Amino acid sequence: MKFTKVELHVIQMALKAPFVTSLGIVKERKGIIVELHDDQGHIGYGESVAFETPWYTEETVKTCFHMIKDILAPIVLKQSYEHPTEVFDSFNTIRKNPMAKAAVDMAAWDVFAKIHQLPLHQMIGGTRSDILAGVVVGASTIDEVLKQIQAFKAEGYERVKIKIGPGKDYDWMKEIRHSFPELSILADANSAYSGVEDQLLEIDELGLQMIEQPLGQDDLVDHARLQKKMVTPICLDESITSLHAAKSAIALQSGRVINIKIGRVGGLTEAIRIHDLCQKHGIQVWCGGMLEFGVSRAHNVALATLSGFSIPGDISSSSRYWQEDITTPDVVVERGRILPFEGVGIGVEINRKRLDEVRIHHEVLIK
Numbered sequence: 001m002k003f004t005k006v007e008l009h010v011i012q013m014a015l016k017a018p019f020v021t022s023l024g025i026v027k028e029r030k031g032i033i034v035e036l037h038d039d040q041g042h043i044g045y046g047e048s049v050a051f052e053t054p055w056y057t058e059e060t061v062k063t064c065f066h067m068i069k070d071i072l073a074p075i076v077l078k079q080s081y082e083h084p085t086e087v088f089d090s091f092n093t094i095r096k097n098p099m100a101k102a103a104v105d106m107a108a109w110d111v112f113a114k115i116h117q118l119p120l121h122q123m124i125g126g127t128r129s130d131i132l133a134g135v136v137v138g139a140s141t142i143d144e145v146l147k148q149i150q151a152f153k154a155e156g157y158e159r160v161k162i163k164i165g166p167g168k169d170y171d172w173m174k175e176i177r178h179s180f181p182e183l184s185i186l187a188d189a190n191s192a193y194s195g196v197e198d199q200l201l202e203i204d205e206l207g208l209q210m211i212e213q214p215l216g217q218d219d220l221v222d223h224a225r226l227q228k229k230m231v232t233p234i235c236l237d238e239s240i241t242s243l244h245a246a247k248s249a250i251a252l253q254s255g256r257v258i259n260i261k262i263g264r265v266g267g268l269t270e271a272i273r274i275h276d277l278c279q280k281h282g283i284q285v286w287c288g289g290m291l292e293f294g295v296s297r298a299h300n301v302a303l304a305t306l307s308g309f310s311i312p313g314d315i316s317s318s319s320r321y322w323q324e325d326i327t328t329p330d331v332v333v334e335r336g337r338i339l340p341f342e343g344v345g346i347g348v349e350i351n352r353k354r355l356d357e358v359r360i361h362h363e364v365l366i367k
């Protein structure tokens with residue numbers, strides 16, 4: 001693969017409803033769509049999923065834009081590649097910045113699958129004919145949470161994830177468990193219990209499917225200590241930023257489940273490597289979401305066809321967040337399941353009219 005042009009589209013779109021986490025409220029979403037052209041006329045798409053402020057990880061839309069434009073694009077425009085894994089590996093000398101790297105890595109995989117005229121899920125060795133979908137509820141009041149769960153259950157979702165934090169935990173979860181005794185419930189703390197982890201112990205009796213990232217990003221040792229005290233499996237999200245971090249977490253027994261997010265780990269290449277490592281060690285995985293646009297969502301759908309993705313992820317329908325996405329067709333959830341896209345590459349087209357409407361900055365980088 002010889003890449004000749006990188007186009008960056010910075011877009012901004014309002015969410016259908018504000019999304020509440022323990023660390024902040026997201027009302028509008030900005031993102032960067034990376035368009036990667038090769039010398040044969042193929043175009044691949046990637047997406048940077050960093051938020052505008054560093055509340056989830058240290059990267060932001062601005063840092064990703066700088067990294068892609070000034071550091072990563074010049075690297076991919078300078079060399080040629082046999083395989084997309086070489087793109088990720090060619091960023092070896094660049095420290096961290098996984099979300100910036102991921103956007104370029106995803107686009108390279110899309111180009112590669114298009115060169116081979118295959119759907120991306122086949123290109124990466126996916127074997128699942130449909131994937132399990134879950135949905136995330138982020139609301140400010142328990143009444144609103146219960147209302148949202150009821151609506152999502154009616155849409156066929158089999159697993160619901162609730163954002164929790166001190167003061168919005170045991171009582172909330174108990175009420176949800178009481179209202180929906182059979183529902184598979186996951187609680188995501190986004191690190192809200194650092195230093196007050198014992199507050200979580202009473203949640204243990206509610207039979208939750210798992211609790212996600214209770215402690216800080218770097219707290220692998222503390223997570224291991226907490227897991228020993230809890231029956232509920234701990235799932236790591238923010239802590240798993242690379243294959244190396246996954247290896248450390250497994251060695252320390254910091255949790256029993258890993259949420260794999262393509263953006264957070266540096267791209268599809270590293271996500272597949274983490275999936276393979278987890279399979280070897282009997283660690284369950286599922287595919288996390290980032291309130292993303294259609295490009296990243298299509299990559300998630302492809303990733304989740306790998307055999308290890310045996311529990312429902314955060315891949316919900318496009319209409320969960322957007323009035324109109326920048327890609328077609330939409331991701332659609334039916335009876336809690338999503339069918340992978342069968343078109344070549346990521347299998348979705350960019351809706352140019354919609355992209356133009358929501359684009360706030362555009363840059364073209366040429367070899």
Ligand SMILES: [Mg+2]
Pocket residue numbers: 188190212213237238
């Ligand atoms: Mg999470």
